[in-house]
Amino acid sequence: MIIITIPGRPISKSNFKLYNIHGQAWMPKQGKHSKYIAYENMIAGYINQQYQGPSLEGDIITILKLYFPNKRMGDLHNYPKSICDGIEKSGIIKNDKQLKPVLLFDYIDKENPRVEIELYESSKYKVSYKIEKTG
Structure with missing residues (x-):
């Protein structure tokens, strides 16, 4: 089990994509869109600081x-891509296709916005879930 904490507000990849006339998305390396690449690199850096294993x-x-930090979070489902790309960029995995399943939870913490990443090798752990009706 590996637990990594990335300080700061999560960044969504969809906010930084541009599209060509054929509808294909691409990520520019300069301008405001370069913030996404910097976020990926920041995630990779924190992973490399906090995990030195194989x-x-x-x-x-x-x-x-x-x-x-507040309820203005946008579309929650756009955040995993940026985080998973950063995990891959760190070198801790070969390809972000390895990250499955991905369980996503959101919280509000005004004082300490962050991303917490937990990684468990499927060969050593199993996941289960239970949904119960309330009331």
């Missing part, structure tokens, strides 16, 4: 806990 092989159970 690369992870096979499928990885991934839990992403996003802590926002």
Whole structure:
């Protein structure tokens, strides 16, 4: 099990994409869109600071806990891409296709916005879930 904390408000990849006339998305390397690349690099840097072990092989159970400073978070489903790209860029995995399943949770923490990443090798751990009716 590996737990990594990335300080600061999570950044969504969709906010930084540009599209050509054929509808294909691309990420510019300059201007305001370069913030996304900087965020990916920041995630990779924090992972490399907090984990010095070997690369992870096979499928990885991934839990992403996003802590926002307020309720203005946009589309929650756009955040995992930027985070998973940063995990891959760190070298801890070979390809972000290894990150499955990905469980996503969101919280509000005005004082300490952050992303908490938990990684579990599927060969050593299993995931289960339970949904119960309230009341």
